[in-house]
Amino acid sequence: MSESLHTVPTLPAARRPGCPFDPPAELIDARRHGPISRYTFPGGKPGWLITGYELVRSVLADPRFSSRKELMLHPTVDYGDIEAPPASPGEFLLMDDPRHRRYRKPLMGKFTVRRMRLLTERIEQITAERLDAMEESGPPADLVTAFAKPVPAVAICELLGVPYADRDSFQEQVDSLVNGEKSDEEVTAAYIATQEYCAKLVAAKRADPTDDVLSELADSDLTDEELKGIALLLLAAGLDTTSNMLALGTFALLSNPAQLAALRADPALTDQAVEELLRYLSVAKTFMRTALEDVELGGRTIEAGSPVILSYSTANRDPERFAEPHALDVHRQDGGHLAFGHGVHQCLGQQLARVEMRVAFPALFDRFPTLRLAVPAEEVGLRPETADVYGVKSLPVTWDS
Template sequence: MSSSTLPLPNSATCPFGPPPEISAIRESASLPRVSCPTGIEAWLVTRYADVREVLGDPRRFSVRAGTAGHILANHPPDAPINPGEFPRMEGADHLRFRHALAPAISTAKRMTAIQPVVQRIVDDMLDELATRAQPVDLHEQFAKPVNSAVIAELLGVPASARELFLRGAESFFNGDADDLDAAKMPLYACLQDLIARRRTEPAEDALGILVGRREDFTDLELLITAVTLLFAGYDTTSSMISNATLALLADPVQFALLREDPAVVPGAVEEFVRQLGVGTGLLRIAETDTEIAGTPITAGDYIVVSVQGANHDPAQFSDPDRLDFRRDTREHLGFGFGPHRCVGQQLARLELTVVLSTLARRIPSLRLAVPFEEVTFKTGTPNTAPAPLPVAWDEIRPG
């Protein structure tokens, strides 16, 4: 069967939503076969109900191939699963890590404890931006360092080692296997040292909590788990910060609403995740002969679920392309669905809430430093975002 090319986000035609081809595909009777950037062929699923079905049924559609092998060449779907690489595990193996991670990164108690830390990181970064010449690249000089610092704090990584985190995460998403291998060594050495210290010096950071769990994880499992959390959360949340900020600057009415009514911030976070998240889709592999929406699927076939396409499905969300902070977004799929729903979603919500509310409060004059049409977007990664994002302001108010 012939295949078309996987539709990817297109900043020129649709910067805040799925490419136009997705709407036409969604209305077709059968699933299309698409050729992905890494060379694999996959079935493309775009309707909300079908995407939810695939994500919610790991017995038929496994995540063992990873989620980004259709986009990232250094993440082949047939690679062996490493100890601690829990996002690619299923069943009891996956739950072993998931249950252990819950008190470290997702409970209300943990989020309450880390909220002041996130606020301090954001405020410190804005204080630093206030000393720099304008315009400033908000993606490189704010979104990325804020997010990597939050993940480092979560894991208990000292500030002196944050550059290793940045370099390691960047190499993972640039698609160069040699760069990734070179960046891994110092990052792994840093984490191995930290794990060894947590064996004798208990702490309330995520690694300390995992070390103290009764599951008795090996050092290798802890190491890969920490690296997985970094890689999974780095590009996703930093891209969302930049995308959401650009969307606000492109819509002065919504930015004014955020400044004037902080109570809408939680709704804004959910709406941004619904509208902007996971534009390149998530990869799955069929575990058995089955069908999706009447289309026969053979065991071993790859499936790309268009999460953004599902979140813009008018059958589920009225006027889905409109940004509406008061929309009922409880059923959006921006954090996934089913047993592999994003394990760090509560941390992402917290970080986005702090960032958006603080930007609105401390830089109410924030604006683009170039015409919107001149903003360029990074490509070739699972998460698109404006890069660079040049901004300017009249004043950054004290924290």
């Protein structure tokens, strides 16, 4: 390869002012220089940043790149000589096969397209209940607390069997874990609290099974520790990602009135619009891998032991894969985004997330045809780039009563 290798000195801490939906400028610039860049991790260890669609997809499908937690480095924090522990039992997102397969295999039949379609009627009821409450309270409202958080919270909690009375407190704990704004002490306290809660939930399902996924898993050879880890992972992932897609997706549509008008004029575009929002926003921004051996990638040699950052947000904006990648286009036909990942770790809950968005967006805009931001767009509070999942802190909206 004749072109020089681009180096990204630090990962950005913020997005450009006035561009809340675009990846940080430094990442976009890195992609312009090529799909792979050098990156020096805090503490001085050299690694790689991959920003191109094809290379990100390739790494996600390549077993020579590991997901094991104990091999990972944090991309922005230097923990010195402290070594990362192996993934806890059930924390299969941070495992390789065969450990990963032990947990994923019994779950695969429980998040099928068919089962998610059967949930559609209940999700429609949940959505209508939240919209009724918004309408009764009257404008203005914070769409995050009034709508975007409660809809996926009720859905995932019902799927896994979390008692209704526990949902608000559990949601608060999860938010403390992932919003990127809590102190280390607060995050640790939230993690311990969620672990303790999941342990109690598993014990309850063992003693008195109900009609839910966690009860079905309890009737297997999985241990209590494994079930606790699975419950924590699924509940946290199911709560935070979809709620941020609903809030940030609404913000994006309200900021692109022509696209919103097209969606309102043709409800048949809903499925396409959901896929386009997933691509355009990529709320799960980056993932990590570690090379287990020397790997030739994009004309470079990724050395064994090298940490690799995969930028989903720039891969989904790659001009070599998507026409006019920085435009939100609900008519877009070139699908195949990586918002849910790819390969053996592709998101298990993607069909549930799709059902929730396909129901929630049309229902919201049908109920409130005059829905609009209640503050200037530049005043909408955004999550920091340090958050695991990107989104808005709150989304003040109003409408004509």
